[in-house]
Amino acid sequence: MERRVVRPPVEREVDDEFSFHVEMRVRELTARGWHEDDARAEAIRRFGDMERVKADCRELGARRDTRMSRRLWWDETRQDFGYAVRQLRRSPGFAALTIVTLGIAIGANTAVFSVVNGVLLRPLPYPEAERLAVLWTRYLPPSGFDIPKFQLSGPEFLDYQETSRAFESLGVYVNGSRALTGEGSDAERIRVALQSAGVLTTLGVRPMFGRAFTPQEDVPGGPAVTILGYDVWANRFGGDPGIIGTSILMNGVSTEVVGVMPEGFSYPEGTRAWLPLGLDRTTAGGRGGHGYYAVGRLAPGMTMGDVRAELDVVRQRWAQEFEHNEAHFLWAQDLHSEIVADAPARLLLLMSAVGLVLLVACANVANLLLARGERRQGEVAVRTTLGAGRGRITRQLATESFVLAAAAAAVGLVLALAGTRGLIALDPEALPRLGEVGLDANVLLFTTGATLLTALLFGVAPAYLAGRRAAASAASSTHRTVGGRRTGALRRLLVTGEVAMSLVVVILAGLVVRSFSALTSADPGLDTDDLLTFSLTLPPAAYPDADLVPAAYETLLERVRAVPGVVGATAASALPFGGLSQWDFQLDDRPPRQEGDLAWNAGITHVATDYFETLGIPIVEGRGLTTRDGRGEALVAVVSRSMAARFWPDQNVIGKRFGYQMADDETGESYVPWITIVGVVPDPVTSSVAREPYPHVYVPEAQGGISTYGVPRSLSVAVRAGTSVASVTPAVRRAVAEFDRDLPLYQVTTMEAVVSRSLSGPRITANLLGAFATVTLVLAVVGIYGVISYSVAGRTREIGVRVALGAERHAITRMILGEGARPVALGIAVGLACAFAATRLIEAVPSRPDGSSILYGVQPADPLTFSLLPLGLLALGIVASWIPALRATRIAPTEALREE
C-alpha cells in the first residue's frame, strides 16, 4: 500500500472520500468524451440522494469508531495484563508477598462477611419472614426490679389472641422432649415442641408429606398425633413416605404420624418433632404460670409500631382488670432480631476490625509498590521514550495492581471457604444461624467489590506517582531521584495511617480478649472438673404415679453411685448453666404483696440428694439438704445469697418461710404450704457468668409437690468421676440401662463443656479479633521496617558523607530512629483517639433486654489496655526502625561514595 495518511474525523472522512470518488468518475467520463459539467452532474447523480447517503455513512462510521476504540481498549488491556503477569513473574518474591498479604486480608473479610450475610442479611427461611414476630412478657414494677423477658402465661396469650388486630395469626408453643422407643432402634430422646395449630400457619410452612394439625386435634385431651422433623423421619424411620398414618411410640404412647416437615425446618431451633398443645381456657392455668412462647404474623399493612400501640392498650386494660397485674405486660420483637440476639453487635465489631486489617494490608502493599515504582524508573523511562504517554503508564501500573488484587482474591476465597468451614466445625453454636453460612452471590459480590476497592486503594497512588514521574523524567534529563520528596511524604503518611489503624484493632482486640478472660476466670459457682452430666425423663406411661418419680430417681442414683470410679452422683431439675425456671412465691413474715413491691419471684431448682456435695457448692450459712428431708417431713429449702439479701436484708434468713400457691385436691381451695429456709449457698450461674445473679431457691425433689406445678419428671444427672469422665461414662450408661433399658440418656456431656459452650459467642469474637490484631501488628511492623530500610538505602550516600565528616554512630542511629519514630508516634496518637471513639460506639450499641453485652469485667476505656498496647506498638515500631538504623551506621564512607 501507498504512504499512510492520518485518518480525518468521520464527518470529513465521508466528504473527502465522496469528493475523491466524484473526481475519479469525472476524470473517467471526460476521458470517454463527456463534457466536464455533464460528467460531474452524472457522477453526483449516481450517488442518488447524496446528503442522505453521507448521513448514513457518517452514522455507520461513528459506530465503527466506537467499536474500534472499544476494541483498542480491550487490546491494550490484554497487553497490559500480559505485561503485568510477565513483570510479576520476574519478581516472584514481591508478587508472593503482596498476594499473600492481600489474600489473607481479603479472605478474612470474605469469611466475616459470609457470616454477616448468613446470620444477618439473608432472610429467615419463611415466606415474608419480615412479618414474623415473637411475644414476651416483661415485669417492671415501680420498685425498679426488672424481669425483662420471660414467657407468656396461658391466659395472657389467649386474651391477647382474642383481641389482636395487628397480627393476622398467632401461634403458641412450649418446649418438651419425648423418648422414641420400639421399631428395633435404640431408645432416643428428642426435643419436641407442643404447639397450637396456629404456629405452622403463622410461619407459613407446610409439611412435606401429610398435613398440619387440625383445630380438632389442637384441643385438651385430643388424639395422640405428631408431625416428624425431616432428620428423625430420614434417620430413624428410613425416609419412608408411607409412615403417614402409622403409629410410633413416643414416651411409650402410641402416636399417629400425620405429617413430615421439609428438610431444614426446625422451629423452635433444635426441635425434631411437633405435637398438638391443646391450650384453651380450661388448661391455660393461672395468669402467673408463665411457660408459653408465642409467635405471630403481622396482618397485611401492619407494622411493629402498630403492634406496640396495640400492646400498650392491652397493658392498660390488664392493669385495670387484674389485681397485681399492673407491672406485667407483653412486648414484641421481630423474629429476626430475636433469633440473631447479640450477634449484630459482635459481627459489627468483627466486620469493622477486619475492614481495618484490609486497609492496613493495602497500606503495606502501597508501600511496596511505591518502592518498586522507584526501582522501575528506568523501565518507565524507556517506555516513555518509546512513546507511552503518562496515562498509558498509569494505566499499565494500575492493571498490575488489579492482577495482584485478583490473584489475592482467589487466594482469599479459598482461605475464606476453609476458614468459615473450620470455624463452623469448631463451634456450630458460636452464633445463631451459623448453619446458613456459606458462599452465595452476595458473598461473591462482596469479594469482588472488596478486591476492586483494594486494588484502587493500594494501586492508585503509586500508579499516579509513577505516571507523574514518567512525565517529569521525559522533560528532564536526570531521572535518578530515588525517594523523591513527594513519595517520601506519602510513605510516612501510609505508616502513620497503618499504625493508627493497627492500634484501633489491637485495642479492640485487647478489650474483648480481656473481657473473655474475665468471663473464663469468673467463678462458675461449682467445681466443674470431672463432672459427667446427662438428662433423663421418666415418662408417665412407664411411671404413672408422679409421687413415685423422686424415689425412682433416688434408686437410679444409688446404682450410679455404686459404679466403680464414681465418687458422687446427684440430679436436679436444672444444673448450673442449664437454664432457669422462675416461680412467684408468697412470704410468710409480711403482709400480702402490694402494688409496686419487689417481685416475689426467684429461680427454683428441684434437687435430689447430695446436690451441693456432688457439685462442690459450699454451704455458706445453715445446712444443706439431706436424705432426712423427705416426703412427709417439714418442707425445707436452701436459698441463694441474693435471695437472702433481697428479701431479708440484714436479717438471719435461717428459719424464714416462703411458699408457693397450691390447690387442695378435693376442695380446689388454694393454700400455701410454707417452706422453711435451712441454709444459704452462693448465687448459681444459670446461663452465663455475665448475667447478674438472680434470687434462687433449692427444694428437695424427694419432698414431692410443693406447688400446682407438681414434681418435675425430667432431671439432669451429674456424676463426679474420681479420675476422668471418660473412664466412667460406659459403666454409668450400663447402670442406667440396668435400671430401665427404655430410658434414653440425652444431652450427655461434661460440665466443663457446658461452661465452655456458654462462652462460645465471646470466645469466637475474642479469637477472631486476636487473630486480626496479630495480622495487623505483623503488617504494621513490616510496613515500618520497609519504609525505614528503604529510606536508609536511598540515603546511603548522604550517610556515607556524614560518617566521612565525622558524625558519631549514635548520632546516625538517633537520626534514623527519629525518622521512624515520628510517623509511628503520630499514628499512635491518631489511633488512640480513634480507638477511644470506637469503644464509645461499642458502648452505644443498644444493650438487649436479655442484658448481654460485648464487654464484661472491663471498662471501655480500660487504662491498662489503653496504655500498654500503644507502648507495645511504639516499642515494636522502634525495633522495626532500629534494624535499618543499625545497618546505616555500618555504612563505610568509601563504599557509599563509590555507589553512584
Next chain:
Amino acid sequence: MGLSRTGRGLLHGTLDALVLKTLSHGALHGYAIARWIEERTGGAIQVEEGSLYPALYRLEKKGLLRSEWGVSELERRAKFYSLTSRGQATLEAQTEEWLRFSSAVTSLLGSV
C-alpha cells in the same frame, strides 16, 4: 438486457459478497471497487454509489473490512479498503453458499 444497474436489483447480500470478492486481490478505494465490479461483469452489474458506500461502511463496522487513508496512483488522498481475516473467511463461506444455491437454481431451471 442483463441485471438492472441499480443496487436494488441485486439480491440481498450480493453486493456485500461482490465487494469482499473485489477486495480479495488487494486494497482498493471505493471508486476502484465500483469500477472493478462494472468491468468484471462487462457492465452487466452497475453498482450505484448510494448503495456501495453504505455497504463499505457497514462491512467495516462489522469488522470484515478495514480502511486506511493513503495516497492514490494520482497523488491524491484516498481511502483504501482491504479484507480483514474475518472478511476473508466470510467471503469463502458466502462463495460456497452462492455456488450451492446457484447450481441448485440452475439444475432446477435446466430441468424444465
